[in-house]
Amino acid sequence: MGRPREFDVDEALETAMELFWRKGYEGTSLTDLTEGMGITKPSLYGVFGNKEGLFLKALERYERTKMNFFHEALKEPKARVVAEKILRGFADAQTAEKDPSGCMGINGALACSEAAAEIQKCLIENRHRGERDLSKRFERAAQEGDLPPGHEPFDLARYIMTISQGTAIQAASGADRAALYRVIDMALQFWPEPGTQGS
Amino acid sequence: MGRPREFDVDEALETAMELFWRKGYEGTSLTDLTEGMGITKPSLYGVFGNKEGLFLKALERYERTKMNFFHEALKEPKARVVAEKILRGFADAQTAEKDPSGCMGINGALACSEAAAEIQKCLIENRHRGERDLSKRFERAAQEGDLPPGHEPFDLARYIMTISQGTAIQAASGADRAALYRVIDMALQFWPEPGTQGS
DNA sequence: ATGATTATATACCGATCGGTAGAAAAAAAT
DNA sequence: ATTTTTTTCTACCGATCGGTATATAATCAT
Numbered sequence: 001m002g003r004p005r006e007f008d009v010d011e012a013l014e015t016a017m018e019l020f021w022r023k024g025y026e027g028t029s030l031t032d033l034t035e036g037m038g039i040t041k042p043s044l045y046g047v048f049g050n051k052e053g054l055f056l057k058a059l060e061r062y063e064r065t066k067m068n069f070f071h072e073a074l075k076e077p078k079a080r081v082v083a084e085k086i087l088r089g090f091a092d093a094q095t096a097e098k099d100p101s102g103c104m105g106i107n108g109a110l111a112c113s114e115a116a117a118e119i120q121k122c123l124i125e126n127r128h129r130g131e132r133d134l135s136k137r138f139e140r141a142a143q144e145g146d147l148p149p150g151h152e153p154f155d156l157a158r159y160i161m162t163i164s165q166g167t168a169i170q171a172a173s174g175a176d177r178a179a180l181y182r183v184i185d186m187a188l189q190f191w192p193e194p195g196t197q198g199s
Numbered sequence: 200m201g202r203p204r205e206f207d208v209d210e211a212l213e214t215a216m217e218l219f220w221r222k223g224y225e226g227t228s229l230t231d232l233t234e235g236m237g238i239t240k241p242s243l244y245g246v247f248g249n250k251e252g253l254f255l256k257a258l259e260r261y262e263r264t265k266m267n268f269f270h271e272a273l274k275e276p277k278a279r280v281v282a283e284k285i286l287r288g289f290a291d292a293q294t295a296e297k298d299p300s301g302c303m304g305i306n307g308a309l310a311c312s313e314a315a316a317e318i319q320k321c322l323i324e325n326r327h328r329g330e331r332d333l334s335k336r337f338e339r340a341a342q343e344g345d346l347p348p349g350h351e352p353f354d355l356a357r358y359i360m361t362i363s364q365g366t367a368i369q370a371a372s373g374a375d376r377a378a379l380y381r382v383i384d385m386a387l388q389f390w391p392e393p394g395t396q397g398s
Numbered sequence: 399a400t401g402a403t404t405a406t407a408t409a410c411c412g413a414t415c416g417g418t419a420g421a422a423a424a425a426a427a428t
Numbered sequence: 429a430t431t432t433t434t435t436t437c438t439a440c441c442g443a444t445c446g447g448t449a450t451a452t453a454a455t456c457a458t
Contacts, residue, residue, distance in 0.1 A: 001426040002434030024310035026225055030416060032312075040437065041417075051416065102310070110371060111223035111306035113231075115416095124372045151385070158369070158378060159385045166365030170357070172309060173323045179357060186350070186358045190388035200456040201404025229446060239407060240447075250446065314446095 009047060012037040016048075017058040022100035025055050025109045025119045055108070055119060059126075062104045066093045070130065078194045079141035083160050086134065087187065090164040091180040094171035102172030106165060131161045148191050163187045208246060211236040215247075216257040221299035224254050224308045224318050254307070254318060258325075261303045265292045269329065277393045278340035282359050285333065286386065289363040290379040293370035301371030305364060330360045347390050362386045 015036045019028045030051060034041055048054035069089030076082045094102050105127065109120040131154075138153035147156065167180045214235045218227045229250060233240055247253035268288030275281045293301050304326060308319040330353075337352035346355065366379045 001432075003424040003436075005435065022310060023312055027310055027312040027315070029312065029414080031414085043436065045417070046435070106368060107310035110309050110368070111221060111226055111301070113222055113226040113228065116226070127368075127372050155378075155381045155385065158374070159382050162362065162365035162369050162382045163386075164365070165368035166361035166363070169305060169309070169326075169364035169368070170361050173326050175357070179354075182354050183358050183361050186354065186389065187362075187386065190385065200402080202406070202454040204405065228444080230444085242406065244447070245405070
């Protein structure tokens with residue numbers, strides 16, 4: 001009952017995600033948001049709580065719609081394929097034509113005022129979570145003899161995430177997908193491709 | 200002649216640099232700056248013009264005092280040593296105990312509002328300049344037969360800068376120097392150390 | 399001592415920030 | 429048709445944003 005909502009919540013959230021992705025949490029004003037989403041401030045606050053709540057919901061959407069490749073990649077049977085799919089997945093997301101360049105989780109709040117400290121902390125935890133998930137996957141690989149010798153699972157995970165974060169800056173600086181792919185090829189050179197027959 | 204200045208310009212600039220480094224251009228308010236520098240707004244505007252001018256002068260100081268390793272590294276005779284010195288130089292600067300974590304050139308304005316677009320553009324050009332300088336150095340190395348086979352100079356330069364930008368995010372996320380060094384070791388594995396005797 | 403010059407401190411500017419109060423409008427329930 | 433519920437619109441809130449006008453204080457030159 002009650003007056004029906006005149007805008008599509010999901011569509012509005014998509015716009016908010018794009019704005020936060022492109023301009024960051026603090027760089028995006030409520031005016032940017034309401035004008036972009038085509039709604040007024042009371043409507044925004046009624047549905048999303050406040051700016052912080054809206055950002056967190058937009059981030060959730062980002063993870064669900066743009067970072068879904070990550071946990072899919074973890075299911076790959078060979079660790080080197082996991083690594084490559086993650087690297088190329090990030091590069092693809094960071095250079096999609098219709099989306100902002102770079103990574104929302106980094107663009108969102110890398111350095112900021114005290115007012116955004118909570119968002120910043122949340123994004124850092126986000127990165128750590130991805131690193132931890134990948135590390136766990138590589139621990140399994142280590143037990144399976146599926147890692148290149150002389151490397152700890154956690155170091156390998158941080159290595160992969162570091163490359164991905166580097167490509168995020170590259171994309172935000174104008175690098176195109178082909179350039180990032182060449183970087184990824186170089187980053188994986190040390191990691192021998194799995195032979196078609198087991199060792 | 201005239202009333203003498205009561206504060207040290209260089210010292211004030213150092214503080215401004217640290218603030219912009221830690222909180223970014225838009226995340227640092229004039230109140231943060233004046234309180235940190237121990238001067239009033241009219242003094243700040245009298246010496247540095249405005250916030251944008253202050254940031255640019257702080258960035259100049261950053262390049263001069265914290266990024267000096269970069270052009271030093273370019274003078275190394277072997278390309279692989281150039282690469283390693285640059286990577287470790289960035290990691291050192293990004294994890295110095297008494298300085299903010301990460302890189303001022305990235306923290307400064309990665310994603311921002313239109314108001315900071317000029318600063319953002321300036322920082323992007325800054326990154327491109329470094330990449331170009333390194334690329335030129337690697338072109339020389341290519342002529343000298345000093346590059347690993349199968350790689351273009353510009354790709355190698357972008358690769359090195361991508362790793363460094365990745366470690367900047369890692370440092371801003373809490374990674375310590377030892378962790379970054381392990382990443383760097385992995386990133387350089389594909390690049391054979393120069394033999395003690397020439398080929 | 400008196401100007402001329404430069405830096406300081408105080409107080410202020412319009413604009414924008416994130417956020418909200420209150421009334422009107424649109425639907426469902428009775 | 430009236431009440432209830434929810435959304436929308438307009439207008440506004442105090443706080444802070446970057447930036448400045450004005451007056452006073454401190455120096456040098458004469």
